[in-house]
Amino acid sequence: MSSAIPISPLAPEILTGLQRVATLFDAQLASDFPAVNELCRYVERYRGKMLRPTLVLVAGLATTDDGTPLRHEHDIIAATVEMIHMATLVHDDVLDEAAVRRRGETVNFLRGNETAVMLGDYLISNAFHLCSRAGDPALNLRLGEVTNTLCEGELVQLSRRHDLSLDTETYFEIVRRKTAVLVGAACELGARLSGASTADVAAWRRFGEQLGVAFQIQDDLLDLLGDEATVGKSIGRDLEKGKLTLPMILHIRGTSGAARTAALDAIDAKDGAALRAALTSSGAIDRARLQAVELVEAAKRELPTTRRTGARELLIELADRVVARDH
Template sequence: MGLDTPNQKPHDRLAALLSEDMASVNALIRERMASKHAPRIPEVTAHLVEAGGKRLRPLLTLASARMCGYDGPFHVHLAATVEFIHTATLLHDDVVDESSQRRGRPTANLLWDNKSSVLVGDYLFARAFQLMVEPGNLRVLDILSNAAATIAEGEVLQLTAAQDLRTDEDIYLQVVRGKTAALFSAATEVGGVIAGVEEAHVQALFTYGDALGIAFQIADDLLDYQGDSAATGKNVGDDFRERKLTLPVIKAVAAADDEERAFWVRVIEKGDQQEGDLEHALALLDRHGALEVTRDDALGWSEKAKKSLAVLPESELRDLLIELADFVVARLY
């Protein structure tokens, strides 16, 4: 993708640079996901935590703290907190979405049951709150607890907005901030807060995480309509078949005439999808330039993420975070 030098993506190089800190995070996660009385908790948690994800969110916390000169122990606690919140939401999401696969493996709700997934997710949220209290920083607690609430609020909003053609770009952004960007921005912001840097730098880290998360999600939604299935791990049109009202469709609906709008009502709101509907949807997206404009939006958010870091001192970590903002949209070229 142009950023793999040498043969490594920015988040891989970030992980290598922060490997000692990340080893401490992993050890803390293993320690805190244990349970004396309910062995199913570590069984379910380990299935997801050990599944080989990128651990991007905790890496963002570690990178932000180190970039700001932090040399204490609590960035490890905050990174583990972020990963626990993320893992808890994945467990709950798979139940809500009735998913059977994640990262190429059976989901916990499939291997065990919905009750186990929901309750273990609750346990991880509780563990996350225990961890976020330990640094003794009230602002950190405020940021992470607000992020947890925003995530839940965004998921509930998505339930009503995903198949409602009245959903506009503002509501879409609210959903994206809930499902993706809120935890990205919290992850980066708390790194600056725990390091005690000036407010302008804390705000820059928040803006970076927010914009990075939005760029990431818009790119993901766009690739559902024009991506390479082998590269993305998703079939083209999965969101369409699941009647998800993502940004390309929102843009096409906003530009639709009466006949086109009737089509979108049938396939998205009513779920009456027939042979050839995906191809017709793609033709409508192309007719109104919806895919191109959505790509421009993703690139714009990526640029905002990169520019926000300009106020921070130059460093290898800052350069890698800038490359990461490029990387999340590089797959759109």
């Protein structure tokens, strides 16, 4: 966990905060039933980069002066967004029939789809319960909007599986909803809980959303190009499940003749090697990578003035890592 936080004057405060968030997360899920607790231990193992809670804490610190502590509500929202994220991972693995996640076997692989569906529901329910413990109806309302949007993104993506006519505009709308809105809310709510102005809160949301889209493009690239040992989860699932990702769309819409046919045939045959070869030679992979980098640059330009020493540098490094990561 600690290796995910860049070296920074803020690092000790963030790391202590993430420990509190992890404790709150685990305590929220604790059940009277050993069978439930056993399942929750799989979820603890899924805990990875903790990008979303980190962004809540960093946005919360960045918008206050040196020495001002975070509020308990920051911890609650940080744990809540991570729990929502975990619920989507558990259900996504059911949807993707994935066997590996964070270098371990998935809940659906180990315990069956039925248990994975219900464990995801338990996480969603606990996320809303935890959020309610902050006692601020505006937080519930905002996170309810976010998860509605997230589910819509997933439903639209499902409805467009195997649809070769998917354009980049629809792709970006799906990704904004299914991935970016939660990352945006993490930044927005972190800043809002520190009393940032309405204009600044909106800028934090835009920063997070653009970062979230870049994050998803990088995920698309890793699913296409990465190897399972490094990425630490099942790869090639997008091709397997008929999900058209940005490099595929850029290729299909930017080529004609034999180059286009080669990619369509590879998608049809679910031939990852042939698809990689086609998308590499057309430059579609490079173009997708460039779009992710440009989104990170655009995100950085959204950042409002920060008050805490070292906050801006830390945020810029976190943003750069989104597209530099290999897992």
